[in-house]
Amino acid sequence: MSHNDEIPAAAHGYIALTPAACTSCMLCVRECPSWCITLESHAVQTSEPGARRPTTVSVLDAFTIDFGLCMFCGICVEVCPFDALEWTPRFDYAASDRSGLVQAIDQLSGSGDQR
Amino acid sequence: MRTVESSRWWEELSALAVDGFTYLDYLTAIDRGTHLDLVAHVVNPDTVEHLLVVAALPGDSAVVDSLVPLHAGANWHEREAAEMFGITFTGHPDPRRLLLRDESAAPPLRKSTPLPARVDTPWPGAATAGGDDAAGRRARRQLPPGVPAQWVAEGP
Ligand code: SF4
Ligand code: SF4
Numbered sequence: 001m002s003h004n005d006e007i008p009a010a011a012h013g014y015i016a017l018t019p020a021a022c023t024s025c026m027l028c029v030r031e032c033p034s035w036c037i038t039l040e041s042h043a044v045q046t047s048e049p050g051a052r053r054p055t056t057v058s059v060l061d062a063f064t065i066d067f068g069l070c071m072f073c074g075i076c077v078e079v080c081p082f083d084a085l086e087w088t089p090r091f092d093y094a095a096s097d098r099s100g101l102v103q104a105i106d107q108l109s110g111s112g113d114q115r
Numbered sequence: 116m117r118t119v120e121s122s123r124w125w126e127e128l129s130a131l132a133v134d135g136f137t138y139l140d141y142l143t144a145i146d147r148g149t150h151l152d153l154v155a156h157v158v159n160p161d162t163v164e165h166l167l168v169v170a171a172l173p174g175d176s177a178v179v180d181s182l183v184p185l186h187a188g189a190n191w192h193e194r195e196a197a198e199m200f201g202i203t204f205t206g207h208p209d210p211r212r213l214l215l216r217d218e219s220a221a222p223p224l225r226k227s228t229p230l231p232a233r234v235d236t237p238w239p240g241a242a243t244a245g246g247d248d249a250a251g252r253r254a255r256r257q258l259p260p261g262v263p264a265q266w267v268a269e270g271p
Contacts, residue, residue, distance in 0.1 A: 023244075030240035030257060043245035058245040 007089035012072045014090035015065055017108035021084035024058035028076035028085060036069035037076060038062070065108060067093065068101035121153065121170040125180040128155060128168065132185060135159040136166060139186035142193060144172075144200040146226045151177050151200055155189075172202065174225070181207040199224040233259075234266050 007013065024041035040062040045054040065076075077085045095101050105111075119127040128136075136157040145152045151172040158165045172179060181204035182189040193204040194213035201222035204210065212218065221228040238259045258264055 026240060026242065026244045029242070030259070032239075035236060035239055035259070038239045039242065041245055056245065 007091070009089060010087050011089040012074060012087055014067075014088050014093060015070070015077060015108065016086050016088045016090075016110065017063055017065075017105065018084045018086075019060055019063070019105055019109050021082045022060050022063065022080075023082055023084075024060050025081065027079045027081065031075050031079045033073065033075065034069045034071055036066040038064045038066075060105070063105050063108065064102050066102045068098055116167040116169060119168060119170050121172050121179050124153070124170050125182065125185070128157070128182055129185055131157055131166065131168070135161055136164075139182065139188050139192075140165070142182070142189055142196060144196050144202060144224075146174070146200065146224060147171075148226060150174055151202065153177075153179060153196070153202065155182070174201075174227075177202040178205060179203070180205050183208055198222065201225060229263075229266050233262050238262075238267060 024039060026039060029037045029039050039060070041058040041060050043056050044059055045056055047054045074087065077087055093101075093103070093107075117127075136159050138158040138160050140156040140158050142153075142155045145154060151174055153170045153172055155168045156165060157168060170179065177200065179202065181193055183193065183204075184206065190207075190209065191213055193202075193207055194209070194211065196202050197204055197207075197210065198212050198215045198220075199222055215223070223230070240257055240259055258267060
């Protein structure tokens, strides 16, 4: 049964991540008052055709939100300069153990198993 | 909002009660760093006017008259403010702890009291964008906002 139709689109239900938009800038991780976001990234050098020097970009390796600690304040969503985080009305992510509340890229981006 | 001298806390709240502010909605405190603000919110039930009354208390000798003889409902609020902020309410009829069991615990809502979870937990924000060896240098070490540096656990 789904009540998703009745929940406003911007409801503080679940925080979705768009990995392609995330630059691993760490702003959300640092601003989160609950310290419940973790991020791992590595740097790679890229050369654009015609550019004089290669640029260094961060590549996102891991991103987790621990919904067992999150207080749904929305600060991470507000501070993300690239709109990589957004509220979604999802609510059905109860877990049978504590670790199930720590959601990784697959779950946050909706690309993997939603449970 | 009305700011009053802490030595006149009882007198001011009594005068307000005579003026119709007979209902104490809540009483709490705020640690401003330099001092504590004791806050009472009183309501006039006839006119529904309401007023915040604030008195500054020095952090190292936070003593003030209890309002319980005036507002019986202040009883638990003062017991909570006493244990959370280290305030002594003179004349309180039952100054036991309300929520905290540990008699020796430092008042947890004082900003000077370390929060164990913040001391024990490595801050996830300490990681550097691009990894620690991004471009062969380590970015300036970041510290979590609002947490005294000496509380911060070293990362793994
Ligand atoms: S909503 Fe608030 S507590 Fe939850 S992850 Fe974002 S910043 Fe942290
Ligand atoms: S603030 Fe946005 S872009 Fe920066 S690390 Fe967080 S999700 Fe990625």
